[in-house]
Amino acid sequence: MQAYWKRSQRKLAPWLFLAPGLAMFALYVIIPIFQSMAISFYDWDGLGEKIWIGTANYVELIDDDAFYTSLKNNVIWLVLYLLAVPAGLMIAIFLNQTVWGIRAYKSLFFFPFVISQVVVGLMFSWFYAPNFGLFYKLIETVTGDGVAILADERFVTYGIIVAGLWPQIAYVMILYLTGLNNVAPDQVEAARLDGAKGWRMLWYVILPQLRPATFIAVVVTVIGALRSFDLVSIMTNGGPYGSSRVLSFYMYEQALSEYGYRMGYGAAIAVVLFAIMMVFISGFIWKMWRDETER
Amino acid sequence: MVHFKTGALALTAALLMSGSAIAQQRTLVFNTDTSDPAPKAAFDQLIADFEAENPDVDVVVNMFDHEGYKTAIRNFLTADSPDLANWYAGNRMAPFVNAGQFQDVTDVWEANGLGEALGSAKASMTIDGKQWGVPYTYYQWGIYYNKDVYKAAGVTEPKTWDEFIANCAVFKAAGIDCLTTGSSALWPVAGIFDYLDMRTNGYEFHMDLTAGKIAWTDDRVKAVFAEWAKLVEPGYVTENHAAIDWQDAAALLVQGKAANYVMGNFAVATFKEGGMTNDNLGFMVFPEITPGLPRAEEAPTDTIHIPAGAKNVADAKLFLAFVARADVQTKMNGILGQLPTNKNATVDETDPFLSAGFAELSSAYALAQFFDRDAPAEMAKAGMEGFQEFMVHPDRLDAILERLEKVRAQAY
Structure with missing residues (x-):
């Protein structure tokens, strides 16, 4: 025993250190994934008997308008949420200077990320509120007729995404600010001597050095867009008539809300959402793997 | 989830306390969603009156947030059942009745002549020809x-x-x-x-x-x-x-x-x-x-039920009979500002809306619960x-x- 320990100590130690984390990860992440998959083949209200119905939940999903509305909204979220990356970069570059009081400005820009999503949602719903909201009043003054963003199926998803972008931009900004700290000053100096400035400096000298920050920013933004739930729940509850639903909200609605308790159907939606996320997550992991091994 | 957690905490606390209570006092655990001011006052009064009439019963109340209760009830009915729980009539109680989570209380109705006194609400309390709870208030x-x-x-x-x-x-x-x-x-x-x-x-x-x-x-x-x-x-x-x-x-x-x-x-x-x-x-x-x-x-009706896992069923039935009584419903609904379901109860005649509602409902041909309770x-x-x-x-x-x-x- 002693001899075995001595011999393979270096091989075993990392696994021993990993064990608690792996156990938790398995218990709270891996096992529930398979449980969800299993539940998605049942008709179950959470109380009574589970009835095996095979793929019926998925068949229903294919023919469900609300599912396609949610899917479409998720795609809109994904595309527009990525605007946070260039926007965050711009603000970071703008704030990356040494003038008096810059720390105060930085913290002000970072502020929306610190407050809870629930508060962000409430603030924006008042901002959009018909009759007294600031935005509503503004539109009313300009066009003569106010638009209730959150009651109009054409605008509601965009209205929520704007609310979501506000803290997300701040988050990306912080990622880039730390990245900018690590930009090598000698390279910037050398580029300057060679006559680079403005866009060319940004594109060929700064951005390549920011690649790790960009990667993280894209990852957190994509995942943030796919799991967007709190803002939808706070601002519209999926309304008007379900037109601002996203997959995660639809899943919650079917499985756990007041009118839900279709655990199987909710689980089926969760599995689809998981599959979509897996596409991105495997892409990210593959890239990280490649970067690690290339080194 | 937060609401459920506080509820569960209250529940555990209540159970711990009940364990140390005096032996001859029987406890009756009551989970309610009456967290709004008027319902809370009405239930405080109701429980005080019940305890005064039944000094050997100690009612332990677990108060839940009104919205959080709708999720919490599914957890506590299966995990840690109280003796009494608030819910709603009509199709809203059907999932619990069909899953065997509520007890049949037809005997309480028969022993106290409630079929007569609570006639207008009887249909909405009946599934498979049996009654599954007692209504205490409704509103027009x-x-x-x-x-x-x-x-x-x-x-x-x-x-x-x-x-x-x-x-x-x-x-x-x-x-x-x-x-x-x-x-x-x-x-x-x-x-x-x-x-x-x-x-x-x-x-x-x-x-x-x-x-x-x-x-x-x-x-x-x-x-x-x-x-x-x-x-x-x-x-x-x-x-x-x-x-x-x-x-x-x-x-x-x-x-x-x-x-x-x-x-x-x-x-x-x-x-x-x-x-x-x-x-x-x-x-x-x-x-x-x-x-x-x-x-x-x-006329959406609010009700009290006995969960299948209740430990003190005898006192729970006593409580249901008590809450169905005309004088109790008169007093309680006076505080709630709503209408009693017992037809022998009275309403505050100085309130034009209550008396109009009482007249409206008592002369109605039939009562619906509300779309989300009927469907x-x-x-x-x-x-x-x-x-x-x-x-x-x-x-x-x-x-x-x-x-x-x-x-x-x-x-x-």
């Missing part, structure tokens, strides 16, 4: 209106639906919303649908529709929406109703920007907080549409979304009804 729905606005526009309270629509044209010309509602939480529009359906097609049709026996694409359903379109198409309804809550719409009525509001009696408190009084807040029964139909009304959850949700969409885009009616028909095929 109808049209609340601003008398000052009526006076300023020079119109009188309508007697028929046609008169109501004619009034709307007058209000519209004066720049006032004839009917206001706030549909962001969906349920207020279900009240409008229920009334239009019960007035157009009658109670039996409405019950068959919510029970899934009638197709949503049926011409009689379309007739209901045709009546509704008379309000929606000319723009008689508050424009951005989908963005506002029911309280925001109540403010419009108080400010005189809207004339009528189809609502439940609980809204009276909100109107009065906004500054209205018995003098300028009016109430009327929803007007007749199809002449000669027996008049049915909405199963999945149908209720899809239906209310459909109603909201119709009130924004009346031209999409056919697509909406097709969709509801698809849900009907799925949900029953």
Whole structure:
């Protein structure tokens, strides 16, 4: 025993250190994934008997308008949420200077990320509120007729995404600010001597050095867009008539809300959402793997 | 989830305490959602009176947040059952009854003659010919209106639906919303649908529709929406109703920007907080549409049940018999500001809305619970979304009804 320990100590130690984390990860992440998959083949209200119905939940999903509305909204979220990356970069570059009081400005820009999503949602719903909201009043003054963003199926998803972008931009900004700290000053100096400035400096000298920050920013933004739930729940509850639903909200609605308790159907939606996320997550992991091994 | 956690914490705390209580005192654990001020006061009084009458019983109350309770009940019924729990009548209790989570309390009804005294609510407490709980309060729905606005526009309270629509044209010309509602939480529009359906097609049709026996694409359903379109198409309804809550719409009525509001009696408190009084807040029964139909009304009923896992069933039944009594219901509903379900109980005659409601309900042909309590959850949700969409885009009616028909095929 002693001899075995001595011999393979270096091989075993990392696994021993990993064990608690792996156990938790398995218990709270891996096992529930398979449980969800299993539940998605049942008709179950959470109380009574589970009835095996095979793929019926998925068949229903294919023919469900609300599912396609949610899917479409998720795609809109994904595309527009990525605007946070260039926007965050711009603000970071703008704030990356040494003038008096810059720390105060930085913290002000970072502020929306610190407050809870629930508060962000409430603030924006008042901002959009018909009759007294600031935005509503503004539109009313300009066009003569106010638009209730959150009651109009054409605008509601965009209205929520704007609310979501506000803290997300701040988050990306912080990622880039730390990245900018690590930009090598000698390279910037050398580029300057060679006559680079403005866009060319940004594109060929700064951005390549920011690649790790960009990667993280894209990852957190994509995942943030796919799991967007709190803002939808706070601002519209999926309304008007379900037109601002996203997959995660639809899943919650079917499985756990007041009118839900279709655990199987909710689980089926969760599995689809998981599959979509897996596409991105495997892409990210593959890239990280490649970067690690290339080194 | 947060609510559930606090609830569970309270529950554990309560159980720990009950363990150390004096041996000869029997405990009765009661989980309630009566966290709002008036219901809380009413239940405090109810429990104090019960304990005074039964000094050997100690009632332990676990108070849950009103919304959080709807999730929590599913957990505590299966995991750690109390002896008594609040819930609602009609189809809302069906999942628990069918899953065997509520006890049959038909014997309490028979031993205390409740079939007679609680006659108006008996049907909504009955599944498979048995009673599954005891109702203690309900409230009427109808049209609340601003008398000052009526006076300023020079119109009188309508007697028929046609008169109501004619009034709307007058209000519209004066720049006032004839009917206001706030549909962001969906349920207020279900009240409008229920009334239009019960007035157009009658109670039996409405019950068959919510029970899934009638197709949503049926011409009689379309007739209901045709009546509704008379309000929606000319723009008689508050424009951005989908963005506002029911309280925001109540403010419009108080400010005189809207004339009528189809609502439940609980809204009276909100109107009065906004500054209205018995003098300028009016109430009327929803007007007749199809002449000669027996008049049915909405009266959502709140109930108390004994969970299947209750430990102290004998005292729980004692409590149900107590809460069904006329004098107890009179006192309790006096505090709640609602109507007692026991027909021998009395209401405060100085409150015009309560006495109007009592008259309305006791003379009604039949009582409906409310769309989301009569129809199963999945149908209720899809239906209310459909109603909201119709009130924004009346031209999409056919697509909406097709969709509801698809849900009907799925949900029953």
